[in-house]
Amino acid sequence: MSVSNPYRPIESKVIEVITETPTIKTIKMKPKEEIPFKTGQFIELTVPGFGEAPFTPSSRPWIKDVMEVTVMKVGKVTDEIHNLKKGDTVGLRGPFGNGYPLETFIGQEVIIVGGGCGFAPIRSLMYEFFDRSGQFKKLFFRGGCKTPKDFLYKKETAEWVKRDDINVVLTVDEGDGTWKGKVGLVTTILDGIKMDIKNGYAVVCGPPIMMKFATKKLIDMGFKDTNIYLSMERNMSCGIGKCGHCRIGPYYVCKDGPVFQYSTIKNYPDIWD
Ligand SMILES: Cc1cc2nc3c(=O)[nH]c(=O)nc-3n(C[C@H](O)[C@H](O)[C@H](O)COP(=O)(O)OP(=O)(O)OC[C@H]3O[C@@H](n4cnc5c(N)ncnc54)[C@H](O)[C@@H]3O)c2cc1C
Ligand code: FES
Secondary structure (H helix, E strand, C coil): CCCCCCCCCEEEEEEEEEEEECCEEEEEEEECCCCCCCCCCEEEEEECCCEEEEECCCCCCCCCCCEEEEEECCCHHHHHHHCCCCCCEEEEEEEECECCCHHHHCCCEEEEEEEHHHHHHHHHHHHHHHHCCCCCCEEEEEEEECCHHHCCCHHHHHHHHHCCCCEEEEEECCCCCCCCCEECCHHHHHCCCCCCCCCCEEEEECCHHHHHHHHHHHHHHCCCHHHEEEECCCCCCCCCCCCCCCEECCEEHHHHCEEEEHHHHCCCCCCCC
């Protein structure tokens, strides 16, 4: 952890606000103190006077003096985050929890399955994969959104498609006149994938309903439950394993997660709520 007092937000300046979709913005911030994080960990972002909320940075973990979060507008705090302008001040505390097990993925075949706002932590993970290109046996990305206008990071994902160190397929639930790619739920583009499913790893990140069906599909395809990693979200308060708000069975999402092996949590009720 970068800060000695995890309750203390670090003052941070908003340096850019990027509108990604009608409901999602990326906020680029410069904290007064560096905040190193591991991809998949989360931070708490405070909007002074309105409160704080947890987000997984969508930026490159190795760039410590600038942090980006990609935020969907769903309520009180996220509405205020969407009102932020260049020059505004916010607070950042963290990082918290456990990120993706990158060392486990080295030398392995890995598929990343993402939907909607789940592209945010996935972008940070992709930066790691690309910065370490060659260390992984085979990489696949299967991503889906409701409509073409809901895709995050359109320019960057168009570049991912062209890379030869990753096999990328994107789909939309509903096409439009501009969309030339696949149409159908993200689970439909998992069919026929040419990877070593018995030994391969999977990362799933997206809305709960998408995570539920993508995980079920991966299990049906033959992936081991120990080899499927999920980014879980729960309502949070303290962020450091004290208040119990974020429990899944005996686990705290803030401390033991947010990244979990499916085998660890699969038998607890309501994991997809
Ligand atoms: C570890 C973690 C990482 C996250 N990363 C991102 C991210 O990168 N981008 C992003 O857009 N969102 C992310 N979220 C979800 C984000 O924290 C919530 O959308 C936010 O807290 C909602 O706050 P609000 O005050 O705007 O909404 P509220 O007014 O509190 O509530 C609006 C709706 O959002 C739900 N909600 C409230 N708090 C949470 C919460 N903590 N988690 C899930 N649902 C919640 C409520 O049930 C309600 O339906 C993450 C959540 C967690 C736990
Ligand atoms: S948010 Fe308090 S225990 Fe997890």
